Amino acid sequence: RIISAISASAILVLVNFLIFLDVGDIQSRLLDHRPVVQGEIRYFVREFEEKRGFRESRLLENLNRMVAETQEQALPTCTQALQEDLRQVLARLEAANHMTQRIQQRELEAQQSPGLQAHAERHRAEWEEFLKEQGRKKEAVEEEHAKAVGRLSAQYSEMAKGLTRFSHF
Numbered sequence: 001r002i003i004s005a006i007s008a009s010a011i012l013v014l015v016n017f018l019i020f021l022d023v024g025d026i027q028s029r030l031l032d033h034r035p036v037v038q039g040e041i042r043y044f045v046r047e048f049e050e051k052r053g054f055r056e057s058r059l060l061e062n063l064n065r066m067v068a069e070t071q072e073q074a075l076p077t078c079t080q081a082l083q084e085d086l087r088q089v090l091a092r093l094e095a096a097n098h099m100t101q102r103i104q105q106r107e108l109e110a111q112q113s114p115g116l117q118a119h120a121e122r123h124r125a126e127w128e129e130f131l132k133e134q135g136r137k138k139e140a141v142e143e144e145h146a147k148a149v150g151r152l153s154a155q156y157s158e159m160a161k162g163l164t165r166f167s168h169f
Contacts, residue, residue: 048056110116 110120
């Protein structure tokens, strides 16, 4: 009995130890991804270096060479053209700004001048009279148009009656 009790307790300890090892192994597989990541890295490096024959590195070298050539040749040319164009644009903007200031100054002087204000009032009155006259002329033309439409309608209705008289032949 003592041996069986010892062996039973030893078996229990052994089973608990094995369960602990299995739990530790499961935990390391679930949480420790280093072996998987290292395998993927090795596969990627092998794929990149061996199977593709350094094609990507040659492409990168070509791109690097193109960028260097662009920096050496095109960039200075573009920078110089940009500076020249910016000077011209700046000169044009300054001229436009100067003209705008002159126009604003003239308008300010015009608003402050009593003679020009009277002339502006007179001009506004003439404009209003002109608009009224145009309205009257428009009404007259519309009235004449309505009369002409009426005459033509009457004429065509008479013609239609005349046609109906001869249509039964």
